Amino acid sequence: MAEQKNDLMDKIVSLCKRRGFVFPSSEIYGGFAAVYDFGPYGVELARNIREAWWKAMVRDHDNIVGLDSAIFMHPKVWEASGHVGGFSDPLAECRECHSRVRVDHLLEEAGVQADEKMTDEDINKLFSEHKDKVVCPKCGKKSFTEAKSFNLLVQSNLGNFTGDWTKEPTYLRGETCQGIYVNFKNVLDSSRVKVPFGIAQIGKAFRNEITARQFIFRKREFEQMEMQYFVRPEEAAATYEEWRKKRWQYYLDLGIREENLRWHEHENLVFYAKAAWDIEYKFPFGFKELEGVHNRSDYDLTQHSKFSGEDLSYRDPITNEKFMPWIIETSVGLDRTFLAVMTDAYTEEEVGEGDTRVVLKFPRKLAPVQIAVFPLLKNKPELVAKAREIFGSLKENFRVEFDDNGNVGKRYRRQDEIGTPYCVTVDFDTIGLGDPSSDGSRAGDKSLEGTVTVRDRDTMKQERIPIAGLQEYFSERLK
Ligand code: GAP
Secondary structure (H helix, E strand, C coil), X not given: CHHHHHHHHHHHHHHHHHCCCEEXXXXXXXXXXXXXXXXXXXXXXXXXXXXXXXXXXXXXXXXXXXXXXXXXXXXHHHHHCCXXXXXXXXXXXXXXXXXXEEHHHHHHHCCCCCCCCCCHHHHHHHHHHCHHHCCXXXXXXXCECCCEEEECCEEECCCCCCCCCXXXXXXXXXXXXXXXXXXXXXXHHXXXXXXXXXXXXXXXXXXXXXXXXXXXXXXXXXXXXXXXEEECHHHHHHHHHHHHHHHHHHHHHHCCCHHHEEEEECCCCCCCXXXXXXXXXXXXXXXXXXXXXXXXXXXXXXXXXXXXXXXXCEECCCCCCEECXXXXXXXXXXXXXXXXXXXXXXXXXXXXXXXXXXXXXXXXXXXXXCEEEEECCCCCHHHHHHHHHHHHHHCCCCCEEECCCCCHHHHHHHHHHHCCCEEEEECCCCCCCCCECCCCCECCCHHHCCEEEEEEXXXXXXEEEEHHHHHHHHHHHHC
């Protein structure tokens, strides 16, 4: 079973590279651990995921607004948030080969339940209790140093002209939501929102992750899609439940199979959190966190009020009552969504004896390319011209690719592997020439003139559709 799962992961990683979804960063220099680049189809898939999230969170709500705050923030932000003091993972060193390992992950692999959010003390206790089970993934030995906290914030030298790294380090943000908290007052003063309301943001975050594993699941530079919803304290618990429902439904609407999703409740809540549940997805390496939905109480705005000296409490415009809003947070990684969508879509199908096709059955709205248009032969100018004309008219409304490489069979295979729902082929019938007969003449079926073949990715069925009806045909199926 485990072998099969790793096999699936290897296949996805290989397909991502082969078809231009994800490349290892700086590969010609040997790669750069836990950093990846999106290739031509990956960048399209990522855009479509961002777009679906933005629509569900911002456009579909009249009380949620967007924000794009900077990656760099005042260093005090990270003190106020607790990241400078407590944003860490438990790190130990193998006494034999000196490789650094994440203790919570090794415990988990040894079948010991360890929560990512446990304190050092708890982790060390578990670690010593189960030492005989924990094996170094590099050398296989079982001798480690004690676990120590390793801070995950990534430092930069921005604005540091003294060269002294210990003085006022500036950080690349460790999560995007801090940019939302520090702009709470700006948004309130400049837009017409009133509590309850939300601020949503998509952007890069950076973490010095100790272990570089599991492809784009755990990156050092990644993207978050976060929404912070500000509510009255007494409404927080009910609003939290509403957001749990909405976020679950969001994944179903995105096209993720429900059997691959599940809820996980945090057992060890950080002291300020009132509730924390994760939506987990069944990745090839098992169920793991995709999104966190948290009730963060009034912690964030209280902390930033304290550290900045700016009162971030809210005055109700009708009752004049003043209070510190509570925050319900929904936080998901773009990269994890990408991997979940890839995993959900990856399919291998028998097509004839000993022949298998690989097809990414993306939901139609997420597919990087929605329609591929082919001329049957690339060296027949009439076919190419007609195919180009169709490409030109469809690209106004859909994501379309023109493809004249290799033969049609090969093109179908390639489009299946990048998950294109429809392929349109312009052949001799389209231009009124029919199939060549044995004497080379082209009688053809004149009734097919002005029609093309449309092939469905999932059923592989082909049907003849009039060119004049293509817009409507695809609008019904893709919009
Ligand atoms: N603001 C809350 C927060 O950042 P988190 O659980 O640390 O909470 C939220 O991260 C989400 O961000 C995760 O559920 C995951 O989808 C994504 N994420 C976190 N670390 C990541 C990493 N190293 N690589 C890719 N995605 C990551």
